[in-house]
Amino acid sequence: MNNLNVERIEKMRTQNTIRNTAYGLVGQLIGTILSFVNRTVFIYILGANYLGINGLFGNILSMLSLAELGVGSAIIYSMYKPLAEKDEIKIKAIMGLYATAYRIIGCTVAIIGLLLLPFLNYLIKDKPNIPNLNIIYLLFLANSVITYFFAYKSSLIMADQKNYINIINQVCFNFVQNIIQIILLLVTRKYLLYLGLQVIFSFLMNFSISKKADKIYPYLKTGEKKYLDKEIKKSIFKNTGAMMSHKIGGVVVSSTDNILISTFIGVYWVGLYSNYVMIIAMINGVLGQVFTALTASIGNLNAIESNEKSHEVFNILFFMNFWLYGFCSIALLALFNPFIKMWIGYKYIMDDYIVIMIVLNFFVMGMRQTVLMYNITLGLFWNYRFKPWFEALINMAASIILLKKFGVAGVFLGTFISTMTTSFWVEPYVLYKRGFGRPIRPYFIKYTIYTLITIGAAIITILACSLFTKYTILSIVGRGLFCLIIPNVIFASIFLRTNEFKHLQGVVNGMMHK
Numbered sequence: 001m002n003n004l005n006v007e008r009i010e011k012m013r014t015q016n017t018i019r020n021t022a023y024g025l026v027g028q029l030i031g032t033i034l035s036f037v038n039r040t041v042f043i044y045i046l047g048a049n050y051l052g053i054n055g056l057f058g059n060i061l062s063m064l065s066l067a068e069l070g071v072g073s074a075i076i077y078s079m080y081k082p083l084a085e086k087d088e089i090k091i092k093a094i095m096g097l098y099a100t101a102y103r104i105i106g107c108t109v110a111i112i113g114l115l116l117l118p119f120l121n122y123l124i125k126d127k128p129n130i131p132n133l134n135i136i137y138l139l140f141l142a143n144s145v146i147t148y149f150f151a152y153k154s155s156l157i158m159a160d161q162k163n164y165i166n167i168i169n170q171v172c173f174n175f176v177q178n179i180i181q182i183i184l185l186l187v188t189r190k191y192l193l194y195l196g197l198q199v200i201f202s203f204l205m206n207f208s209i210s211k212k213a214d215k216i217y218p219y220l221k222t223g224e225k226k227y228l229d230k231e232i233k234k235s236i237f238k239n240t241g242a243m244m245s246h247k248i249g250g251v252v253v254s255s256t257d258n259i260l261i262s263t264f265i266g267v268y269w270v271g272l273y274s275n276y277v278m279i280i281a282m283i284n285g286v287l288g289q290v291f292t293a294l295t296a297s298i299g300n301l302n303a304i305e306s307n308e309k310s311h312e313v314f315n316i317l318f319f320m321n322f323w324l325y326g327f328c329s330i331a332l333l334a335l336f337n338p339f340i341k342m343w344i345g346y347k348y349i350m351d352d353y354i355v356i357m358i359v360l361n362f363f364v365m366g367m368r369q370t371v372l373m374y375n376i377t378l379g380l381f382w383n384y385r386f387k388p389w390f391e392a393l394i395n396m397a398a399s400i401i402l403l404k405k406f407g408v409a410g411v412f413l414g415t416f417i418s419t420m421t422t423s424f425w426v427e428p429y430v431l432y433k434r435g436f437g438r439p440i441r442p443y444f445i446k447y448t449i450y451t452l453i454t455i456g457a458a459i460i461t462i463l464a465c466s467l468f469t470k471y472t473i474l475s476i477v478g479r480g481l482f483c484l485i486i487p488n489v490i491f492a493s494i495f496l497r498t499n500e501f502k503h504l505q506g507v508v509n510g511m512m513h514k
Contacts, residue, residue, distance in 0.1 A: 016161035017297045023164035024289025027171040032282045034178035039278055042194075043344050045185050048271035049128035055274035056123065056267060057140040059258040060116070075101070077379050078236050079159045080299035088219045091156070093228045095220055097236070098152050106148030113141040123259060124267055132192060139195040143202050150206035153213035153220075161296040165216070166209060167289075173205035238382060249388020253395050253418060257411050260399055269408055272350055275340060280362055283328050290324070291369050299377035310374075311436045318370045318446065319500035323491055325366030326454035331483040332359045333458055334465045338479060341471040350408070357412035363454070364419050367447065371427045374435060383430045387422050394418040453494060457487040 075098045082090040154166045184193050258270050337349050399414030432440040464482045468475035495501040
């Protein structure tokens with residue numbers, strides 16, 4: 001590949017990343033504001049018990065997504081190279097396999113979901129006085145099943161570095177959905193209508209993106225049906241087997257907290273915790289747009305560039321990863337409870353030690369993002385396919401044992417223990433050994449330095465915030481300013497002369513001048 005082509009590809013990759021990131025951040029900001037208003041109206045009209053049911057059924061459906069078995073991630077990985085080479089025949093064949101797999105998965109989720117219906121009462125301790133629980137659950141199930149029959153085409157758009165198209169589609173439908181849901185709650189106070197509308201808009205949003213994909217890639221609907229050769233199928237099935245393990249481990253770790261809390265402690269506590277989850281989900285949504293925008297470009301990079309270049313970019317992205325999640329973790333520690341107190345009242349606040357555990361898990365999970373992105377785009381998930389099983393077992397055992405001693409905090413402590421004993425070291429070890437062919441010691445040294453700096457910045461920031469003793473709007477603004485200034489000044493002063501900082505500064509300056 002000549003230098004001119006390399007420069008052109010790198011320029012296109014950068015432009016796609018910037019565009020996807022910009023659209024993603026704006027879209028997430030709009031979605032966050034609407035979701036926040038929606039949640040506020042929901043809490044004041046329906047209360048904590050409905051909020052708890054909302055969180056519980058959401059997690060049950062996340063568990064049912066195990067039926068997907070990692071097919072999506074494995075197939076998306078297989079599309080990076082043919083997209084880079086513009087191999088339409090192979091892309092069409094892969095998408096044909098994808099469509100068939102997702103139709104089977106959708107039917108499987110529907111059947112398993114219906115079989116679970118008689119057992120719902122066993123998952124709810126101190127069952128609240130909420131009518132039509134079975135119908136509520138069925139609406140959640142319908143909302144989940146719909147996505148499998150249409151949304152798979154959005155993966156092709158994302159893999160082709162055009163995720164901004166998905167974002168525009170999602171923002172438009174979510175905007176209208178949230179507005180109508182808020183009006184419905186205010187006028188009717190009916191939870192079933194609220195959920196029914198959600199199902200309708202899920203269908204419309206997924207149907208719309210499916211039609212857009214057909215227009216962008218007309219070859220998907222033209223000509224005779226294409227089939228993959230045995231070697232590619234074998235590779236996809238192998239990667240699917242590996243991703244199945246990762247899917248199971250990921251869902252068990254992320255989706256069982258609410259189920260355990262509901263079963264052993266009570267659905268009311270699920271309602272309290274769900275407010276913290278919502279705020280973290282909003283932040284993860286914003287940060288996730290950055291990494292989602294990067295994923296396809298990193299997949300393209302890894303498909304055509306050397307390991308040396310790939311590792312160089314990894315170090316820059318890992319530094320960015322630390323800065324984003326370190327800053328957000330500090331802000332959450334300082335602002336979580338003051339904000340919730342001002343927003344919906346003192347009775348929705350959880351104890352400080354519980355908040356610390358929630359934020360600790362947020363930081364540890366967040367620091368994995370760059371490693372996970374590289375492992376997925378390099379197709380390395382097969383090399384640590386057994387890790388998620390150990391992670392899931394440790395998480396379940398530790399959470400159940402510790403919740404009996406420490407209550408809600410024990411559930412989150414169990415999650416932390418399972419992450420630190422598995423994902424924390426296994427994922428980067430595989431990346432450095434199989435992906436980069438380098439010793440892993442420098443990675444852990446960087447991780448330790450980044451973590452210690454985050455802890456130091458957090459202590460200084462929280463001490464400064466303690467000057468505000470009351471939970472008022474003015475005090476939250478003051479705390480917010482301290483959170484914005486202190487960690488970023490500390491990070492910048494320490495890393496000002498590093499290559500990673502200089503590179504990121506150049507990227508940010510480039511975005512500001514576009």
